[in-house]
Amino acid sequence: MMLRIKRVPTVVSNFQKEEVGESGQFGAGCGRNCIRHCCLPGSKLPLYAFKRLNKVDNEKDLVGLEKKEAPVEFLDSLLLGEWEDRMQKGLFRYDVTACETKVIPGKYGFIAQLNEGRHLKKRPTEFRVDKVLQPFDENKFNFTKVGQEEVIFQFEPSEDDDVHFFPNAPIDADNSPSVVAINVSPIEYGHVLLIPHVLECLPQRIDHGSLLLALHMAVEAANPYFRLGYNSLGAFATINHLHFQAYYLAVPFPIEKAPTKKVTSTRNGVKISDVLNYPVRCLVFEGGESIENLSNVISDCCICLQENNIPFNVLIADSGRRVFLFPQCYAEKQALGEVSAELLDTQVNPAVWEISGHMVLKRKEDYEGASEENAYKLLAEVSLSKERFQEVKTLMFEAIGSIISETERVGDSLLEKPDIIPPQEDVEDALNKGSHPALVPV
Numbered sequence: 001m002m003l004r005i006k007r008v009p010t011v012v013s014n015f016q017k018e019e020v021g022e023s024g025q026f027g028a029g030c031g032r033n034c035i036r037h038c039c040l041p042g043s044k045l046p047l048y049a050f051k052r053l054n055k056v057d058n059e060k061d062l063v064g065l066e067k068k069e070a071p072v073e074f075l076d077s078l079l080l081g082e083w084e085d086r087m088q089k090g091l092f093r094y095d096v097t098a099c100e101t102k103v104i105p106g107k108y109g110f111i112a113q114l115n116e117g118r119h120l121k122k123r124p125t126e127f128r129v130d131k132v133l134q135p136f137d138e139n140k141f142n143f144t145k146v147g148q149e150e151v152i153f154q155f156e157p158s159e160d161d162d163v164h165f166f167p168n169a170p171i172d173a174d175n176s177p178s179v180v181a182i183n184v185s186p187i188e189y190g191h192v193l194l195i196p197h198v199l200e201c202l203p204q205r206i207d208h209g210s211l212l213l214a215l216h217m218a219v220e221a222a223n224p225y226f227r228l229g230y231n232s233l234g235a236f237a238t239i240n241h242l243h244f245q246a247y248y249l250a251v252p253f254p255i256e257k258a259p260t261k262k263v264t265s266t267r268n269g270v271k272i273s274d275v276l277n278y279p280v281r282c283l284v285f286e287g288g289e290s291i292e293n294l295s296n297v298i299s300d301c302c303i304c305l306q307e308n309n310i311p312f313n314v315l316i317a318d319s320g321r322r323v324f325l326f327p328q329c330y331a332e333k334q335a336l337g338e339v340s341a342e343l344l345d346t347q348v349n350p351a352v353w354e355i356s357g358h359m360v361l362k363r364k365e366d367y368e369g370a371s372e373e374n375a376y377k378l379l380a381e382v383s384l385s386k387e388r389f390q391e392v393k394t395l396m397f398e399a400i401g402s403i404i405s406e407t408e409r410v411g412d413s414l415l416e417k418p419d420i421i422p423p424q425e426d427v428e429d430a431l432n433k434g435s436h437p438a439l440v441p442v
């Protein structure tokens with residue numbers, strides 16, 4: 001049996017609507033100024049070359065001695081600057097900075113946003129949700145079809161031991177650069193897509209190199225309010241072309257505040273913990289001798305999930321220092337008719353942002369009536385059961401050659417005492433200070 005769900009796909013590019021046909025009628029190039037061979041020759045884009053052997057170091061920011069002056073502020077000047085430039089140019093489908101946002105009262109601090117513009121104007125499409133790995137299909141929309149004006153810069157490892165910035169670098173098609181593009185249906189300020197080796201047309205699938213690239217982007221941004229996320233197929237990715245999403249929101253996400261309890265650690269010192277008292281069962285990864293260590297352990301776990309056909313979401317938080325991994329089963333339940341009509345009516349797709357506690361709501365009544373209970377109910381449906389989660393953890397830990405400690409195996413981790421209870425920040429206050437600092441007139 002093939003499992004499918006219907007949903008309205010998000011329009012991430014202004015060229016997504018024209019999904020049919022190639023036309024040569026425009027003369028030079030395809031006429032859309034895309035980033036394929038038809039339009040690439042002679043094209044230039046800013047290029048940010050990051051330092052490869054960057055250790056995620058908590059000391060660095062404090063000491064500041066080692067930190068050489070960056071050629072450009074990655075987040076504030078480059079990413080958000082270029083994003084705002086595209087906003088000025090009117091490339092977005094709506095003004096996300098005008099969308100209402102609030103913190104839902106309660107102990108979790110779920111964040112609700114009313115976004116009525118995001119989902120209109122498109123008919124629901126059927127998505128196959130029972131296969132996490134599907135081959136790339138060049139006839140469907142993919143990121144080589146976006147317009148060059150939607151791509152804001154190239155993001156590549158540096159060839160020496162320094163950070164470099166070239167405001168006007170040629171696009172080297174033979175090396176298939178990794179690029180950052182705007183999402184024309186943003187859910188927050190600075191919403192972009194990171195597309196590893198865009199011209200290679202890789203399917204949505206985690207590999208070691210691409211996850212490491214995403215971690216490097218979080219490190220370069222150097223701001224805990226700038227997170228990256230990943231949705232696998234079957235876990236609410238709608239485009240089968242390898243990509244991560246990222247945006248800026250100056251409020252802690254509920255998942256980031258949840259207490260954790262260590263389950264195991266790897267030989268290289270990567271610590272893996274359960275997240276406690278949260279509606280979606282998940283793991284959090286941190287530490288390790290290098291970013292690459294941390295990245296490899298996480299990608300090994302993701303690859304294991306992919307090979308076992310288990311849909312999942314990933315949140316890269318805390319400037320790349322902490323990464324959350326959520327195996328999930330919502331789309332499967334939805335396809336099997338096991339989700340209540342009440343939840344389906346809200347049309348909320350629990351992808352990485354919703355799972356992390358940022359609920360993007362489409363209907364005014366859902367926004368106005370948003371309660372912690374409703375958010376919890378939705379997320380509880382996303383989570384694997386306790387037994388299934390335990391099985392999935394065992395699979396992953398076997399894949400990375402790690403052993404779950406005895407206490408974990410016998411105890412019920414969700415009821416155990418957490419190692420650390422993080423301080424509860426005043427999210428209401430943080431939100432009131434403004435989540436769009438660059439837009440506040442100086």
Ligand SMILES: [Zn+2]
Nearest residue numbers: 030034038039
């Ligand atoms: Zn073209």
